[in-house]
Amino acid sequence: MTSQQLPPGLIGARTRRKEDPRLLTGRAQFVDDVVLPGMLEAAVLRSPHPHARISSIDISAALTVPGVFAVLTGHEVRDACATPQPVVWRMIPDQRMTDQYALAVDKVRYVGQPVAVVAATDRYVAEDALGHIEVEYEVLDPVVTLDDALAADAPLLYEDWPDNVSCRQTIPKGDAATAFAEADVVVTETLTYGRQMGAPLETRGAVMSWDPFTDHLECWMSTQSPNLTRDLLGEVLGLPVDHIRVRTPHVGGGFGNKFDFYAEEVLAALLSKRTGRPVKIIEDRLESFVANAHSREQRIEVSVAAKADGTITGMRGTVWAVLGGQLATVGIGPCWLSMALMAGPYDIPNVEATVVGVVTNRSPYGSYRGWGQPKANFAHERIIEKLAHELGLPANDVRRRNLIPADKFPYPSQVFYYDSGNYADCLDMAENAVAERGWRKRCDAASNEGRALGVGYSFHIEISALGPSKIMNQAGLQHSSFDEEVVRIDSAGGVTVRTGLSAMGQGIETALAQVAAHTLGVPLDSVTVLHGDTQTNPFTGYGTGASRGAALGGGALLRASTRLRDKVLRIAGHVLEASPDDLEIADGVISVKGAPGGPSITMRDIGDAAYRRLDGKLPDGEDPTLEERDVLDPDNVAFSYGTTAVLVEVDRETGRVDVLDYLLVHDCGTVINPMIVDGQLHGGATQGIGGALYEEIVYSPEGQPLTTTFMDYLIPTATEIPRFETLHMTTTADHIPGGFKGMGEAGTIGAASAITAAIEDALPDLTLHLARLPVSPPRLLDAIDVATASKENS
């Protein structure tokens, strides 16, 4: 289990991030910093209706606005594209696809759907011109909610479908029917997870330059998946990929939204082709609330069958995915994952889970940090709490009784093999830490003052290091998921790593540099990590998402660096007339082990020997240059996990919840940089707090989005979040070089479960069963009123 333990060194060091001086002093370049000669700016006309047929579009007046260069409509876009907008996750073979283009062709299916696009001298003029485009709509009845969509007489979004259901799949394990028939107790819950989205500070954007003479397309994009983007642009635009170069400057926050492939990049490319000029398109904040992938919204029905002692024998669940008006790049993917991981960390022999994808007149449902996992977690953790309540047992006792024991790994779940873990230890560690910190005493003291404090726990697992490409392809992924890394030592001993991963604030430059520096034995400062250019950098399958960058990029780089180190030692051995096995490298100096002050040679000398003055230094049979590449296509994904404990205060009179303290005990295998891991956990947990208490995309009953600014879509700020504390365990992923597991999404997964449990714990006199997120103050006050009334009536 610990065969991958690495000796102490730069891997595991809390080093400062290499990218921060650039980011913090405003010197980093983002896509909006790209300004090209002759560049135009584009703006999109978006549908004001949730559901309507486009009767006609008149662009003639817009074309006469001074400064306007081109206006495109849906028919032109369809004719110019080789395929509709792609959907890369197709795990349900008979799924009905929506096959939409970058502009609506004859029907709009959500407010904000692009209908026309203008390229003009600048964004001001482009927006002026939008006001001169005349669109006649035949307004149709909207399908706003899940229940609207499922109603017997519901209007159809796609008239050639029999209903509004895009897909349905059930994956069984064991025999759930028998388990439920023989159970001592069955508990059931229906949960509603609110619609939410990632909201990076830098909205999406692209600059596209199509060379009309060579049909080469230069792209600058704020994307997490440059290689996938290049391939998809090639498919949609009918261009060979060697004609497409995607450059990704710093990405100002990704959160999964920027994994997906959107209409705007296609539109900017087509406008550039039409005008012969580079075209910039930057989503503004207002647009971002309808044009950026929405996520999270589901209704989940979940039940468990259990013995009287709390042993869970069976689980059933249905995930109702509230998809939007068309499928986004990841299709049913996130909601399918909610279904596939519904049993979470528990050893449940009989599971039967179903996902149903339902289209509605809302913005498309795409990626957001956590993917389906926060919802799966909410399902299994809420039902554990309810079962514990039913049986009169502490919830953590029920957890402990059902957590997968360490000796059962690799554990076959409904779909995946969980690779490794010490789940019970993790829960114990969290409980002990909470006891040491005296949270329960704080609750009691507060209670004496008439205040309501409570402690809540959740246990989460996180799929990471995605993943074995062929298995992913079998599961329906229309792309690979390996990672390729290249490491080179130059003629003066400096190290350059080339990666296809995107730098989006997560610290990938630092993490990769630590892996290379640790393995090669050189100072961190001597390593440069280059990213953001498909022309010169290696191929990352999938993209910088699915918590795979550090694990797979790190693993590939570790192997490449190890081979490069071997070559360095062979050259050094030749020069020093010693066996390479007897040499060590420390701080860029190669010397004989255990002989301090003895003969040595520096990395700089090695670089010189491999590139410049080879004679007498480079051994015969060694090629000049110092470069290695490696591709890691792992045998399996890797599962990280953790326990979240929170202390909250509830104002019973107003329903307000304050998160006072927050503790995460976490295991992601070998930690490359604990400071980065902590930061990722803190950021994810902040988004989790947002999802639990603040953030919700709200539509009016007529299908109009009501949350279109940050005054209405409430992201928690520094004053709403507590101090986070993180404790680490290390159970390595033995199938990944270095033993790394990913963890970029962890913080988002268990937050809502722990917070809702803590709220209930703060009000021990009431039976609350919170089932809807976010728990806004009015909702909590309602729940308190209902629970108080039912207590008084009983």
Added chain:
Amino acid sequence: MKPAPLDHVRATGLDHAIETLVAAGEDAKILAGGQSLVPLLAMRLAQPTTLVDLGGLRELDYIRDDGDTLEIGAMTRSRTVETSPVVAGAVPLLPAALRYVGHVTIRNRGTIGGSAAHADPAAEVPSVLRALDAELIASGPRGPRTIAARDFFDSFLLTTLEPDEILTAIRIPRQPSGSVVAVEEFARRHGDFALVAVLGAAHIDSSGRIAEVRISIAGAAPTPVRADAAERLLVGRTPTPELVRAAAAAASDATDPGSDIHAPADYRRTLATVLTRRCLTRLVADTERTEAA
């Protein structure tokens, strides 16, 4: 999010501002700190043809202690008012309330006149002006006039200012010495507009009786609400928890809240009750302690 084309005129004096406003007609808009107006322009929710920018009018940037009243020029920045010892001495309710307006960076730009003229019913400044019976001074082509706060706030984001009038100053009666003030605000996050805020000021006499009390409520009606009935219940009485509860109920009765995505009307009414009780409890806390001693 780019404004439609417009003319920007930086006024060189009050007269110039009024002339520009009159010349531009109905489609002109006054720009003060821009914290409310600029987002409206960017979203093209407001599309004025001319912006009359008061940013250079130093003559409207002052705080003057006139003894019985305090006068503040309309272009005085909120942060300046909030941190002024003169203001704290004369009308302590104002700085206590300003602390809840957005964030410091917003108060550095936003002006006291802009806050009043914008007339957001959830805003703090209009509620202070209502609570303290302030007067607003406006100037236009027909000369200056004075408007009582109770006549100034007309409806949601609407005042009784004429389109060609500029708010030049607010005048607030000095609070009696020994006044206590308390603000109870419920906002979803720090710096957000209040769902409901209750602003209170009281003067308790040496016998422990409430000699004067002023309560206004933000966010619970199309305009700031003055809780007169609650005040009448309290004046002349020695506060007790029962009295405070009754006053809180009366204050809530005076509200007429609407529903939005953040809270239904009922919830806001509940908040009005709870926050008024908490506000009054804080105001009279000293007294109760004195009595107990």
